[in-house]
Amino acid sequence: MVIDLITLEKSPFPFAGSFAPSEIDLDIETTRLKNAVKVEGELTKRIVQTDVKGEIFAEVETECSRCLLAAELKLEIPFEAAFITAENYTEAKETELKEDDLDVSIFNGDKINVTELVREQILLNLPEQAFCRENCRGLCEKCGANRNLIDCNCEEKEVDPRWQGLRELKITK
Ligand SMILES: [Zn+2]
Ligand SMILES: [Zn+2]
Structure with a gap:
């Protein structure tokens, strides 16, 4: 799912999507998506950057940290990300416009790859430990x-x- 900023009808622009597990490659041997990942959010074009915020819903199957059998995780990930062009990034850094609490990514200025954003957010929010049951x-x-x-x-x-x-x-x- 890619949002084209050039042809964007309005800002803020609400969006929602669903991705099959095969569309999002987590690239971790012991962890896989159980079913479709959902995202809903809003994109706002600003003068120097584009903000994307929303929430991701994913069900993940991973390995129990204690017994190594399957452990299921339900993830609800609220996120806020900012996209900025390389040129604006340098400028924003100099004037300290950049907000530290946001995930800032450099992009080419015309397209936001939501699929990639979702993938990154899931990876960032996987817990270090998972358990098949509360008292495994x-x-x-x-x-x-x-x-x-x-x-x-x-x-x-x-x-x-x-x-x-x-x-x-x-x-x-
Ligand atoms: Zn024994
Ligand atoms: Zn276990």
Whole structure:
């Protein structure tokens, strides 16, 4: 989805779109889009820059940080981005017009690639950790079993060395 600023009918210009998972390449082996990504927003042409703000809705399947099985994430990403031409960027920097809290991208001045913007925002907003469930028990450090599925009892078999003496006492009684 590309918005052409030259033929834009009005500003602010509201837009909405939906992208199939195949249209947005996250390029991460363990993470994929589950279904269509939606975006709605508004584009405003200003003197030195073009502002785009809105919200992205995406469902992502990734790997649980504890047990490595699938973890699903529902992302709702509000975003604000600014696009500026290289020439204006230098100028804006000199006069400090640039707002620090915005994501500023350099562009050629006539087209905004919304698909690319959506892709970048999803990547920026992926959490570092994801869990398949709130209290995922993870993998057993000893035998590697998924402790959500199997009670491997490795922990119980392990005898605290402090009790070892007691156990021997019991046996010799
Ligand atoms: Zn898990
Ligand atoms: Zn185990």
